[in-house]
Amino acid sequence: MSGNGPDERAGAAADGAGGWPVDLTGVTETVVTTLGPNGLWNAAALGVFTGDEDGDSDSGAASKPPTATAKTWGNTRTRRNFRRQGEGYVQFVDDPVTFVDAALSISEHEAPVLESAAAWTRVAVESIDRGTENGTEWVAWRLRPLESAIERETVPTINRGFGAVVEATVAASRLGVVGYDDDQLRERLAYCESVVERAGGPRERAALERVRECADW
Amino acid sequence: MSGNGPDERAGAAADGAGGWPVDLTGVTETVVTTLGPNGLWNAAALGVFTGDEDGDSDSGAASKPPTATAKTWGNTRTRRNFRRQGEGYVQFVDDPVTFVDAALSISEHEAPVLESAAAWTRVAVESIDRGTENGTEWVAWRLRPLESAIERETVPTINRGFGAVVEATVAASRLGVVGYDDDQLRERLAYCESVVERAGGPRERAALERVRECADW
Known part of the structure; x- marks a missing residue:
């Protein structure tokens, strides 16, 4: 703050x-x-x-x-x-x-x-x-x-969109990395995107846009 | 409390x-x-x-x-x-x-x-x-x-295992429901399980056990 x-x-x-x-x-x-x-x-x-x-x-x-x-x-x-x-x-x-x-x-x-x-x-x-x-x-x-x-405490809330942004970040960081299957990662990214669209708020949607911009996705 | x-x-x-x-x-x-x-x-x-x-x-x-x-x-x-x-x-x-x-x-x-x-x-x-x-x-x-x-506020922390428990709960509640693909749901459950094993704490692991007990999984 x-x-x-x-x-x-x-x-x-x-x-x-x-x-x-x-x-x-x-x-x-x-x-x-x-x-x-x-x-x-x-x-x-x-x-x-x-x-x-x-x-x-x-x-x-x-x-x-x-x-x-x-x-x-x-x-x-x-x-x-x-x-x-x-x-x-x-x-x-x-x-x-x-x-x-x-x-x-x-x-x-x-x-x-x-x-x-x-x-x-x-x-x-x-x-x-x-x-x-x-x-x-x-x-x-x-x-x-x-x-x-x-700095600040909050009432904990559960938002599936938030979790999906974190998972999308993990998947995106593995695209093109040896040992991971790109098709599987892209499938996971699509699922994360659907969860963010359904359950996310404005910050989750902005965050997913950033994943898309930063990663080769 | x-x-x-x-x-x-x-x-x-x-x-x-x-x-x-x-x-x-x-x-x-x-x-x-x-x-x-x-x-x-x-x-x-x-x-x-x-x-x-x-x-x-x-x-x-x-x-x-x-x-x-x-x-x-x-x-x-x-x-x-x-x-x-x-x-x-x-x-x-x-x-x-x-x-x-x-x-x-x-x-x-x-x-x-x-x-x-x-x-x-x-x-x-x-x-x-x-x-x-x-x-x-x-x-x-x-x-x-x-x-x-x-009742209580907390420092927000991010645990992928927690998010995976929530996703597993959603997937488990859809098993056997018309309009959802059981194979796809079970694949998602397996992924959630791997995330909980990797990143969850004791409560997340106990929660995933409960998902397994409650659902036909």
Whole structure:
């Protein structure tokens, strides 16, 4: 709502320094901003994995908060900036257009915290694993929360159009990638489109247009 | 969190009497409870439609809040109770198991407001249209908010597993229904299952198990 620098927000920190501002389970789709060599903050989609019942014991002691990890795929800005800076801002957004822009386009900003972030966490990142899948190099990162703030809370609502935009984004990002079937992806995109037409609001429809513009679809 | 009778909650009313406790756009998937002849409140899934940019003018004057409508399909408990009572409680839930139970099973409760409702609105309902599609009689209802309360707000997070549970519920409810292709629905269910396995947390996995139990899947 208000400014978008993190400094004046530290007072709103959720759990003091250290914790996440929300309970994370499974994979939470977030937007991460990382500082690039051009002095701008690059926004990209990042799936944050949290161990549930298995009780990840990466950190040695049985400590809270749970270990959060994320993978970068390929030689992306996020990977390069993580490596150079060792940190980034993980953001919880609920605007579908912001999510699509981060996932499918180059989205650069002067400040690390986006207008549409409902909450954010500054994290220290450390690479813990790497590998190659279908010719794409991935790096796994451990995310350690340093500082968090909640900007705004909402009554949770369920909109199938919103979910369909997220699925469309995932499918679109895989078009032309080795290991995925383009016909199947396009079929899924058509289904997502029908759901957005039926159940989405204006922001979901705008977001799907952005998917169409950004992807080869 | 606390009790589940609406009376002591009126003080928390969002917009005073009359409004919805959230901005609604497109179709919002809710759970509605309606009082049955057995004295119990029946919980069922209800998609609430709100006119966006078109500016629905059903109510004559250009008045806020926007007109909300919903359709019941077939001779359901919700339709019968709407007809008998002329009202119900529309609830905004974020627990996937509650949503699946309401959508796919007979779910009856002693109190109108569910434990897992983040917010609720008591609505007066009036049938405004009816028709038949593929042999199923539908009735369209106008929903007029009478009283609302917010129980709890959250930082919005995106979990693909949650969206996949909602999609699985829709697909499962159409299995065996004239006008839908079972093979296509089962393919969609398999995809939803793969997303829940990959991205869901424990509640999403439990919810998908419920879909499997309730539906012929």
